[in-house]
Amino acid sequence: MALVVGRKAGEAIILESTQDETQVRIEVIKDDGMLRLKISCK
Structure with missing residues (x-):
């Protein structure tokens, strides 16, 4: 799935x-042709 x-x-x-x-x-922190993700856990 x-x-x-x-x-x-x-x-x-x-x-x-x-x-x-x-x-x-x-969270998507930057998208300038190369996607940057921020992954956080609480």
Whole structure:
């Protein structure tokens, strides 16, 4: 299974677990022909 989502620079996708309240944030920080992502976990 795959999910393809388009985002612009400054936009993010947040994935949350309801079991242990873990949150993963995937943010597009730069798109100048080479996509740069910032992935953080709480």
